[in-house]
Amino acid sequence: MFEFLPEVGIRLPGRAGTLRLGMDERAAQWAVATVADVHERWVCGAGWAFTAQYDGLTLHAHGDTRNRDGAHEDVSGLAEITLTRAPDTLAAGSGCPVVLHGIDLFGYPAAEVLDALGGAPPATFRLAGDGDGRYLITASLRAEAVRGAAQWIRPCPSAVDVDG
Numbered sequence: 001m002f003e004f005l006p007e008v009g010i011r012l013p014g015r016a017g018t019l020r021l022g023m024d025e026r027a028a029q030w031a032v033a034t035v036a037d038v039h040e041r042w043v044c045g046a047g048w049a050f051t052a053q054y055d056g057l058t059l060h061a062h063g064d065t066r067n068r069d070g071a072h073e074d075v076s077g078l079a080e081i082t083l084t085r086a087p088d089t090l091a092a093g094s095g096c097p098v099v100l101h102g103i104d105l106f107g108y109p110a111a112e113v114l115d116a117l118g119g120a121p122p123a124t125f126r127l128a129g130d131g132d133g134r135y136l137i138t139a140s141l142r143a144e145a146v147r148g149a150a151q152w153i154r155p156c157p158s159a160v161d162v163d164g
Contacts, residue, residue, distance in 0.1 A: 055096035
């Protein structure tokens with residue numbers, strides 16, 4: 001189980017510990033490497049980034065961010081953690097629960113999850129749904145609040161029709 005801990009980070013499955021916002025790249029990669037293979041990536045504005053696959057989920061993490069457009073503050077260390085469930089796995093049960101406040105975010109229809117969560121989200125937390133908005137497929141936690149209105153759910157862009 002992955003458990004989002006607002007203002008802290010995310011508790012990793014098993015006894016792998018907690019991926020904490022603000023931790024340095026080496027410590028972040030080491031923590032995730034105890035449960036999955038880590039692959040370095042590139043994210044615009046970030047000093048480092050990596051991904052890992054675990055039981056049908058993709059974990060994205062990046063840090064040491066510098067922002068020129070003012071959308072968020074500069075952050076030293078781990079700045080954002082995102083978990084994404086592949087949309088083609090929605091018909092199957094969630095292999096590994098992703099929870100916030102004891103609620104499985106990806107295991108039930110979006111309307112039920114949002115109703116169970118109630119209230120306003122933490123300013124540092126975002127959820128996104130599939131193209132239809134029926135299920136949640138992405139959950140993100142940032143070290144700094146995104147300027148502007150935080151939302152529980154925003155639609156993910158749908159696939160582009162290349163056949164016309």
